[in-house]
Every structure is written in C-alpha cells, then in structure tokens.
Amino acid sequence: MRRMVQLVDNLIERVFPRLRRKPRYAYPIGIAIFAVAALARMALSAWLQNSTPFLTFFVAVLLTSLMAGTGPGLLVVAASFLFSWYYYLPGPGWFPITSGTIVALASFAVFSLLIVAVVQLLNGKVEGLLNERARNEALLQDSALGELQLEQLNVELRHRLKNTFAVIAGLISQSARYTRDVDTFAAVLAGRLSAMGNAMDLVATRSFVGASLKELIAETLKPLVPPGSLRLDLRGPDTIIPGDIASALALTLHELGTNAIKYGAWSNERGTVSVVWTLALLENDDFRFELLWSEHGGPIVTMPERRGLGTTLIDSGFPTAQVERAFTEDGVRCRIVAVLKQATTRRTRGRARSIR
Helix, strand or coil, X not given: CHHHHHHHHHHXXXXXXXXXXXXXXXXXXXXXXXXXXHHHHHHCXXXXXXXXXXXXXXXXXXXXXXXXXXXXXXXXXXXXXXXXXXXHCCCCCXXXXXXXXXXXXXXXXXXXXXXXXXXXXXXXHHHHHHHHHHXXXXXXXXHHHHHHHHXXXXXXXXXXXXXXXXXXXHHHHXXXXXXXXXXXXXXXXXXXXXXXXXXXXXXXXXXXCCEEHHHHHHHHHHHHCCCCCCCXXXXXXXXXXXXXXXXXXXXXXXXXXXXXXXXXXXXXXXXXXXXXXXXXXXXXXXEEEEEEEEEECCCCXXXXXXXXXXXXXXXXXXXXXXXXXXXXXXXEEEEEEEEECCCCCCCECCCCEEEC
C-alpha cells in the first residue's frame, strides 16, 4: 500500500508535470488515450446503448487532461465529440440530426470542457505547491549555507584578531626600542598601524578571502606620495593574495615609502618611484611574485649605519620572501621575490598606471 501511494505521488509530483511541459510527448499520449477509449467503446457496444456513447470518452478526457495538459485534453474532447456523433448519434453517419443528438452532444461538450477546466485548475495548484516547496527547500539550504559561511567567517575573524593583536604588540615593542622620543614613536607607530589597517580593510571587503594586490599597493602608497606629477608609477597584474601576506606587504611598502620621503626620491621635488611587479604561474598552481621598487631623481643614498625597525620590516617582514636592496647613485632599489600559495587566484592583466 505504501509503495502504491509513493508511486502515485511520484507520478503527480514529477512525471506528469514534466510531461505537460513537453508537447512532443503530451499530444501523442493524448491521441493514444483517445484511441484506447474508442476501441473500448466499440468493444462495449453489445452492452451499451447508442444513447450512452460517451462513457469511455469522459475517462479519456479526464486522464488526458491530468497527464498531458489542457491542449491534449481539448484535442481528445474534439475527437471524442466527432467520433461519437458519427458512429452513435444516430450512427453511423452524420445525419439525420435530431433534438436528442443535439442535447447529447451539447451535454458531452459542456461536461468535458468542465472536466478539462477543473483538472487545469488542479494541475496549476499542484505545480504551484511544488514550486513553493522547491523555493522553501532552496531557502532552507541557503540559510544553512549562510550559517556555515557565517561561522567560518567568525572563526577567521577570531584568528585574524589574534594575529593582529600579536603584530601590534610586536610593532609597539620594536618601535619603542628603535625610537628615542615620544613624538617620533607616536608618528612612526601611527603610520605603521595605518598601513596595517588599510590592508585589513581590503581583506575584509572580500569576506577575509584575501586582498587585491593592485589595490593594496595603490592604497598603501597613496597617502605617502608627495604632490606633483608622475611621482609614482605602478605597473603589474592583479590577483588576490592571502590576508597575512597582504598585511606584511603593506608594512614593507609603507617602510619603503617612508624612507623615500625621509632620505630618498620623495625627499625633493623631482624624484620618482617606480613599483613594478610580475606573476608567474608555477607547476603546482602557486604563483611566483616578484616586485621591484626603484627610486630615481633623488639624492645619493647610502646604506644606513644603524639597522632600525624599518630595515628589519623590509628585509624580513614579508613571509618566505627573498629581499635584495641596493643603494646606488640613482636611488634605492629593492627586489622582493616570494611564492604566493593560494587555492583560488583571480588574475587579470594589469596596465601601466601613473598616480599624479
């Protein structure tokens, strides 16, 4: 009994709606049902009088409308009307037409159309309920996925906060060691925390998946660029880098920019800085990232006599990176090479861009 109920439910909920949406199957099925009804009526002619010619055709109209839809149901109504009229009213042949023939045909037409209309309403209600159930199931699934994503974001946020507080504590401790007065300490620390904050904002806008490399470099250096035309030139493709690498790169670029303002190309009115980076796909789907910082037109620079926190951040602040710095007559050159390990990378080809 349970299997029979499941079979009927499956036919009504899945098979019949799909069939009604495919006319190339629905109309042949309607014609087949009519043919079976006509053969059944002819087989019952010995027991049924000609005054009841529509017995099997009412069933055919009902089944066709339920299974194949309104169009095939109307087709069966028309075929049954003509078949019964020709063979049984008065039959065989179309004439003579009596009042009894007219009443019988009109009654069949009215009741058959009523059956088609009622079944159409029922089919519409069933499909509406099925669509509503599908929408509710989709909403429940989206809600479950949303809760899972929210929980993952909360875990990631807690992890980021712990790391952030650890980095801030380290910056405060190291800045205090390398600065001699409170004003300098406050200014240096504020700049470094601002660079970290910009990196975290870019990461947060992408649900903590990572930050846009091009946006990170531009947003980190924008506050440091002195007024004037073509003081900074940025060139390179875009990609999404993980949050920890974004924070470290922001601190490194901030230190390079700060040194350029104090001692390098941005300490005068005509020096420029060029930041060019490349991405090369490796065999394991990671990317080799190379960035070149070049200063031009500034005063002659020399290697600092004392190793401060800024130098430490530049040389070792970027995780798993190789950093090379050169102090030439043209200015500071810094080359950073690292492997970006990430599961998903959105890469676009960058165009040359200048910040004025």
